[in-house]
Amino acid sequence: MPPKRQLTARRVRLGAELRKLREATGMTAREAAELLEADAVQMSQIESGTVGVSAKRVRRLAANYACTDEALIEALVAMATDRSRGxxxxxxxxxxxxxxxxxxxxxxxxxxxxxxxxxxxxxxxxxxxxxxxxxxxxxxxxxxxxxxxxxxxxxxxxxxxxxxxxxxxxxxxxxxxxxxxxxxxxxxxxxxxxxxxxxxxxxxxxxxxxxxxxxxxxxxxxxxxxxxxxxxxxxxxxxxxxxxxxxxxxxxxxxxxxxxxxxxxxxxxxxxxxxxxxxxxxx
The missing domain is CATH 3.30.870 (Endonuclease; Chain A)
Incomplete structure (x- = not known):
């Protein structure tokens, strides 16, 4: 998935929250990337907000990060899938x-x-x-x-x-x-x-x-x-x-x-x- 040209605070926040969940487990970016069949560079781009991430990938990451907060997961999914232009x-x-x-x-x-x-x-x-x-x-x-x-x-x-x-x-x-x-x-x-x-x-x-x-x-x-x-x-x-x-x-x-x-x-x-x-x- 190519990097997004338009970096927004909302997308950066989504990536930051995914990084927080990963770091809480002690998992490295490379290990997380393997869960998505991606590489460390792509994982870095997701966590910096320079590329988008699908709902499926958000759920897969949350499950492997042992996140059981369904409200938080759904909120992150909503952020990831929002394609509206205000x-x-x-x-x-x-x-x-x-x-x-x-x-x-x-x-x-x-x-x-x-x-x-x-x-x-x-x-x-x-x-x-x-x-x-x-x-x-x-x-x-x-x-x-x-x-x-x-x-x-x-x-x-x-x-x-x-x-x-x-x-x-x-x-x-x-x-x-x-x-x-x-x-x-x-x-x-x-x-x-x-x-x-x-x-x-x-x-x-x-x-x-x-x-x-x-x-x-x-x-x-x-x-x-x-x-x-x-x-x-x-x-x-x-x-x-x-x-x-x-x-x-x-x-x-x-x-x-x-x-x-x-x-x-x-x-x-x-x-x-x-x-x-x-x-x-x-x-």
């Missing part, structure tokens, strides 16, 4: 791969939990707000490049707009809601959209108030994506060098703990909605 594919080659990988991960997530300190969450942004953010943070981008990023961000919101929306809870700092990334009118519209999402039950929004004492979570921003089984959870964190996907269980547990701490510092959903109402009236 809306994000139209941006391949024109936007960095991280944009596509993030949209694909959100599309397949069982639930989404997010912490945002400095901006309104992307899944709740208006086009004007998103355009202002991209223009300010990436002044070197042309108008066309900014327009592509804005359009992509708006299409991401399909996950909370569809008939059965993905469960989405976001914790946002009051600071982010108060900052005028454009003008006061745009800020008013942005807060109105956030409230509309809440009323439509497309998002649960919890606000960390500015006067909250003992809150040192300024660097806590992250997106936590629930997998079909807990072993396939993923977290996405932005860094100066780019976005980082996290799937190691010890790190995921640390991030789950971080989310719980930040959530404990936030207002409940009703008080958060009331605060957003007050901020909107101030504009």
């Amino acid at each position: 809306w994000w594919e139209e941006y391949r080659g024109v936007l960095p791969p991280v944009f596509l990988d993030g949209a694909e991960a959100e599309h397949h997530a069982a639930f989404l939990r997010e912490i945002v300190i400095h901006y309104v969450p992307g899944l709740l942004q208006t086009a004007d707000y998103a355009r202002s953010v991209f223009t300010y943070t990436r002044p070197e981008l042309s108008e066309d490049e900014v327009a592509l990023r804005v359009a992509h961000r708006m299409k991401r919101q399909a996950v909370i707009e569809r008939e059965t929306p993905t469960l989405y809870e976001t914790i946002v700092h009051e600071f982010a809601l108060r900052v005028h990334v454009a003008d006061r009118r745009a800020s008013h519209t942005q807060l109105c959209v956030v409230l509309n999402r809440i009323e439509a039950r497309q998002a649960t929004v919890r606000v960390v108030p500015i006067d909250r004492e003992g809150f040192a979570g300024a660097g806590a921003s992250m997106l936590y994506l629930g997998g079909p089984v807990p072993q396939l959870d993923t977290a996405l964190r932005d860094a100066p060098t780019g976005a980082t996907y996290i799937d190691a269980q010890p790190q995921l547990e640390q991030l789950r703990s971080l989310y719980r701490r930040v959530r404990a510092a936030s207002l409940d959903s009703t008080a958060s909605r009331d605060l957003i109402h007050r901020l909107m009236k101030e504009l």
